Amino acid sequence: MSESTVRHEPAAGEPAVVQPLLELRDLDTDIALRRGTVHALDGVSFEVMPGETLGIVGESGSGKTMTALSIMGLLPHGGRVTGGQILFEGRDLRSLPADEVRRIRGVRMGMVFQDPLTSLNPTMRIGVQVAEPLRVHQGVGRAEARERAIDILRRVGMPRPDRIVDNYPHELSGGMRQRVAIAMALVCSPRLLIADEPTTALDVTTQRQILELIDDLREEFGMAVILVTHDLGVIAGRADRVAVMYAGRVVETAATATLFRTPRHRYTEALMEALPESAIREGGENARLYSIPGLPPDLSRPLTGCRFAPRCRHVTDECRTTDVALSAGSHQYACLHPVPAASAAPVALPAPVRVEATPEPAQPTAAPDEPAGTPVLSVRSLVKNYAAHGRGVLRRGAGQVSAVADVSFDVGPGETFGLVGESGCGKSTVGRLAVGLERPTAGQILVDGTDLASLTGRERRRMHRQVQLMFQDSYAAMNPRMRVDAILAEPLEIQKVGDGAARRARVASLLDQVGLSRRVLERYPHEFSGGQLQRIGLARSLALQPRLIVGDEPVSALDVSIQAQVLNLMRDLQRELGLAYVFISHDLSVVDYMADRIGVMYLGKLVEVGPARDVVRAARHPYTQALIDAVPSVTPSAATARDGVTIRGELPSALNPPTGCRFRTRCPLAQEICETEPPLAGDRHQVACHFPLRPESSGTPVEAGTAA
Amino acid sequence: GGDSGSSKSGGSEGKDTATVAFRTPNWILPISAPGFTQGENAIFGQALYRSLYQYKLDGTAQYNIDPQRSMAEPPVLSNGGKTLTITLKDNTWSDGKPVTTKDIQFWYDLVTANKDKWASYRAGGFPDNIAEWSVKDEKTFSITTTKAYNTAWFVDNQLNRITPMPQHAWDKDSAGAAVGNLASTPEGARKVFDFLTAASKDLKTYASNELWKVTSGPWKLDKYVPSGEVTLTAQPNYSGVDKPKLAKIVLRPFTGDDAEFNVLRAGDIDYGYVPAANLSQESYLKSKGYTVSPWYGWSVTYLQLNFNNPKTGVLFKQPYLRQSLQMLIDQPTISKVIWSGTAAPTCGPVPAKPGTNGTDAAGCVYSFDPAKAKELLESHGWKVTPDGQTTCQTPGTGPNQCGEGIAAGTPLTFTVTSQTGFAATTKMFAEIKSQMAKLGIQLTIKEVPDSVAVTPACKPTEATCSWDMSFFGSQGSWYYPAFASGERLFATGAPVNLGSYSNPEADQLIEATQFSGDESALKAYNDFLAKDLPVLWMPNPVFQVSAYRSGLQGVEPQDPMNFMYFQDWSWK
Amino acid sequence: MTTLSEAVRPGAVPDQPADASEAPVRGLWRQGVVVFCENRLALVGLGLFVLLAGVCFLGPLFYHTDQVHTDLQAVHLAPGEKGHPLGTDGVGYDQLGRLMLGGQTSIIVGLAAGILATAVGTLWGAVAGFVGGWVDSAMMRVVDAMMSIPSLFLFMLLAAIVTPSVPMLIVIIGAFAWLGPARLVRGEALTLRSREYVQAMRGMGGTGSRAVRRHIVPNAIGTVIVNATFQVADAILYVAYLSFLGLGVPPPAANWGGMLSDGLADTYSGHWWLLYPPGIAIILIVLAFNFIGDGLRDAFEVRLRRR
Amino acid sequence: MVRYLITRLGQALVVVVLVTVIAFLILHLLPGGAARATLGKEATLEQLAAFNHDMGYDRPWFQQYVMYVQRLLHGDLGYSYQLNQSVVEAISQRLPKTMVLSLLSTLLAIVLAIPLGVIQAVRRNRWPDYAITSLSLLAYATPIFFMGLMMIILFSQVWPVLPPEAPQGFTVAEVLADPAGLVLPTVTLAIVTIAVYSRYVRSTMVDNLNENYVRTARSKGLSERRVVLRHTLRNGLFPVITLLGMYLPALFSGALVVESLFNFPGMGQLFWQAALKRDFPILLGVTVIISIATVVGALLADLLYAAVDPRVRLRGSAS
């Protein structure tokens, strides 16, 4: 805690003394498209002091990446900086000769990109890629380059760097690849590191490792960092200062603590309110999320006035006509009606809820009632193995992937069951099995008490009415060549529900339910935004009036503001229609918000199941705890408070899962006994661990309150 | 041919070599096997192994026998023309051994014992028609035939097959065996024959096999590449009078006419040919120092009609119909325009004497006359619908009726099976089709790579008998041996009588050409068939239009029977 | 011949994010047309095709020639002579009229063979790809086998079996040109089969046949149509090659390939009008279809893309 | 690896067997007897019958097929009566020529197509792209025989710098000894295939240039040249290997035309002449050999691909 405050104080306090490392002045960036031009950046200005971490946050499309790319001079095809200055160490990169800029880019700056899977050249050895800047810019010889590559890899925490240098990217895990990317950016000891969403594609546990690494390296190299992300939580713990972007503009900048404590711009405020965390903090899980209505403006049209005006709760006519400039000072914002500075109310320093969760009894609200009747979905000892074969030309049929290994849980009517876990742990597989898309290798799936395996073809079809799957990427789940009306009517047609007119009526009512106008009926999927698509997807899942919807990461592709809309909608519908959900997500805070009960999966096994509150606040399994600890929180102070369980290393392969407790290879508490498999034990809050962190909360199972 | 690639070094004018466009021969044994009778094999064979008699058609020689080149004197007749006594001239094999009647006997033994494997064998023909074969001495032997043949016919069409073979080198059944008298018994002859045939099937060894080193011809085989270049060099020990004047002849194959002509134009060969469509290039070639000269063949060209076709056969059997069809073929114009003058009308089965450029157009019985053709049809009960479909209106066998077996409403629709790959042929049928269409006769042209293969002689009941007309004469339909009689073409049941034409009168006349010594028999036969139309007579194209360096002498006259005598060639 | 159609994988077009938020409501077709029109070469191709097809099919209505009766008195007339703007050929047919006639054959054979091949191939590939398992293996081995025989060889053999005529040429070329589309569509079916929207549909209880009808075929259609365009171009070339090998349509029918290969013999005769016009016509029509195919690919590709 | 090879070889075998069946069936649909086509119009019925008996053509086709396969297993492809050569001999004589032609022209096509494709990808949708597309398609649209003829007219008639025919030797050494003669046929065959390869290179290059790793490379301050040549090109070229494996039959088709034009009797000519003459053993032999070559070629291409592309190789041996 003290460290981070000390670090940014001088930078923020005496800007005149130290020359900024990087200064953007009124940067305009245009991207020429087939039709028209997107004005991706419009007058972006900010500065980065040496050694400082600047966080840039904003919704998707707000221009974060464009800012980074403009600085690096790596704009996509058709992109061009049309105005302003990019002063790096006092020199304007725009007026320097191209070669010079290239050198600066290679030596003085480094960039880490979002997607570690694709940002490395698949056919070049790691060492060669890492050392390439040295060879090109510093004329270093082959052998020395290799040595230095090994060296830098060691410094980014790569295990066995002398071996890894000769590997190819596909042989590394996501986290390792991201380390390589960072090593590559750092190999010339740059003054500035730009990290554009360096962790979005990674699991929380890996994300934490990477973020910590960047933090450590900043210190070690004494460089400045620009951390671009849409995740407020990531910024909160890491940045000295934050710039909030909206529609191609910086709308607010301030020191991190200040910003989170007293956001001034109405957009920043809204953004924070949209976080599920905030909702839980404020009003328990029943609170609706604040969702920002509407969509960001189309940047290819001329815009006047405050760009957030159309979506702002506090808008006045003035906002629509006046261009608002950033205010001066260390907390700058461009808002005519800022959040009153004095009021510390809205996001008043909340208690960092979850980490300090005590083993005290959970709130009575958290518990769902024990299933009164039959559960809607009952999963019994579910096992799913896939024949393993590489996707390459030289495929070998060897072994089996144990995707799901003995998973059991029930979902009661009207209940939301959350499923969390790292990537590849088998969440989606459970989801697909539950809706009958695939057949289990072993075990039973009972829908309304009927075993799916016993169904005949026709019954099976009818079963599909009861259970629906909602996809993470609704766009991919919709036939691009069908119009929305056809898409929505398809389940009705398949199940032969009603005649044409009835179907049309049903489709119309569905649209009403998900809050879309009927005009969308004749549009095609590609003409919608992500949030709209997710609504249409939800509408389609609802068409057959199912009892249960399995949502496979239904909001993880969405921005917080849109995520809020969809989550609200899902909860509203649940309340109205008495739906049950299986809610799959890797984002604990979302699951925490949505679910009544949570199941935590690790490598095909359910390691902990219990009421949401209990699982999140009083985790019993070390893995769950590690997961919780790894989740970045918007509460800046939380960053330093992480002292719980940190897991290292990578998820083992599902091809050859560890025997016994599958987590033992990464568990700090592992002992010999862990080689035998622990049973899932407990009443309401079950755990599969030989050394649970805590005993089951003292609350008696009977004492369950009502959830919804 | 490493150096023949570039245009400078190609060709060999001024040296003692000539390069000739020539398909690679693939049979060396002087006893031809079925399927290996192509012209190039014959020429190649003659260059190495002379046949007993060689012929020339200029009308100066007795029985057309070329007195110079032949290895024997013309036969002396006795026994009422049944016995021919032949005396060999003094000749030696390339190894210096004399050519004797033993070598003839050797040949005779082999063919008699293996006649079923001999391409030229016809049941009843040579050697079945030999009553007695006797050798008098080293130089003299005599043949007695079963019947008294027309000697000219027998000499030209039967004795032409005899080729002396080096008994002293070949009479064995394996490469290592010693030469003996194996062939004198039929089993021995079969063994020897099999051994020689096997050797002849081993193309790679043609130039190296000791067997083929003993030759009687003016050339010896220097280099042989299967499907590639063949080099002949002058045989120093050649005993004939026509000693080679050049030291070397290079025979170069081509993948097609276009390829050949491109190379010819580039001046890379000394003797080649001009594809019909490029005849207008004559002046260009002349300017490049070539002489362009059509090579007339001892041939006739015709359109075969299938008299056994269950549907159209009845039509073809009507003489008036054949006549009217013939009258729609404008032979003179087609020859002049489409064949650019390199074809001449065929009027009957006997070719015109070489050099006279075909039978006189006026001499044809049926000249081009669409009006008359129409009249002929109409007068036989056909309703002629120009550019439509002519049909039979009055069936019946009367003089004014369509004829036997032709029902009312029968259309005149025919399919002609023609050859692919010859532009002039295609054009010719376009023209004929157009002429026929004007009389409402619908002709469908079907081009196939090998029309002979799909239009066999057949019985009406056979499935293969569905063809109407067949054309295979893009380079002449039939090349005669020296004596142009029709026993193989138009006699009932003759092997090449693909259309199953049968006319007792014609049979008689054909037999007469074989057996009567009467000079006029041939003419009678010609006149009758010219009129009776066993086939439709078509323009007879030249064998090829040769182009050779003007400095190359002795190329002309080009032998109508398609032989080439390289030994006569020399550079000016 | 080597075919372009196979050389180009779909999905190679760089993406252009279409701004989804405020995009005007436009039909897929309309949008496809717009994208197609933006490809200048595609427009050139379309223009060329319309022009050539127009001349060949409508030309004879205005420019009457006798393409049935030969006229040996008027062979090889030079262009302009006796009212023959492009001269006459070796049997006296008017060359311009013949080009129109030949163009009709070439275009009809090309289109029909291309469509036939595409139809057969699509069916084969879709069944193999969708059914999967050993059926797929068996069906694809057949395709492999036929593909490993050079197509020209196959055409040659077939052309030797049947008499080349327009319908026969169509069948012959179609009978072997379907292999490319079959492979393509099978690959497409394999990927489409695992697409999430197909899974979604299955999750609603939909059957396999519905998946094929409503999802796989409509989504593969773009690839199929694009490929069909290239097939047409290739088919026209095949006809030319067959004619060159002497297996073209017999007279008095004409096709550009045949006219061109006949013209080859006239290379040195100075009758240039017999060689170059059909040659240029073939090049133009094949080029046109290739350009159109390129444009269509763009058109079908882009609308699959979201920003 | 071994397992993979076995599976692939098994598939290859199936394909080759299918090829023989297909070829056999097609041949037996050919009208008109092989006998008459071989022996000519003078042949007598006895001779025809003898021929058919010798060649086994008088038996039912499946018996013939079984016999053929039996002989094939002993490496005996039969005897061509027409050529008076064994099929193996005839093929082995011509194969080198066709191979030289095919390899050289493919090499040339690739060597030209790669830079063209790269330029197209780098300058895509601008005039160099349009120009190269148009020109390469123009070449593609030109029937090979027309192209070849134009070449001959231009370079050995109008401007006589090159011979109009290919080298006449039959061995590889002999053929290569006359490089001038090889120029026109090779260029003709190459030029019409450039479009195929350059389009392919273009599209894979475009794909690759849009990959994220290219952006990473640029962020290292590399020159555009280095980005394209060192990073993208390799990845863009790997798929071409597969294409090469696949296009063997197409090459032979093209070679057929070029061979006849440039007097270069290779496999194509062999097949063509055989087709005209119903020379079944040759037809079958060539088909079988080419299909084996194709199957092996595809296999080699895959292996090569696996060898050069680390993703494939290591993925195969890792798991």
Ligand SMILES: Nc1ncnc2c1ncn2[C@@H]1O[C@H](COP(=O)(O)OP(=O)(O)OP(=O)(O)O)[C@@H](O)[C@H]1O
């Ligand atoms: N390649 C491109 N071509 C055209 N427009 C683009 C391109 N990339 C981005 N844009 C536009 O530029 C604007 C800013 O995009 P940018 O990628 O900087 O957003 P972002 O804040 O990084 O969003 P995200 O969180 O989704 O990465 C957006 O309106 C987007 O539509």
Ligand SMILES: Nc1ncnc2c1ncn2[C@@H]1O[C@H](COP(=O)(O)OP(=O)(O)OP(=O)(O)O)[C@@H](O)[C@H]1O
């Ligand atoms: N069709 C399949 N064939 C083979 N293996 C599969 C298949 N589907 C999933 N797997 C494997 O099963 C395991 C679980 O996959 P699953 O998609 O269920 O994980 P997940 O928890 O949903 O991960 P993510 O968060 O990445 O979506 C993984 O190791 C995966 O590789």
Ligand SMILES: [Mg+2]
């Ligand atoms: Mg971004």
Ligand SMILES: [Mg+2]
């Ligand atoms: Mg998943």
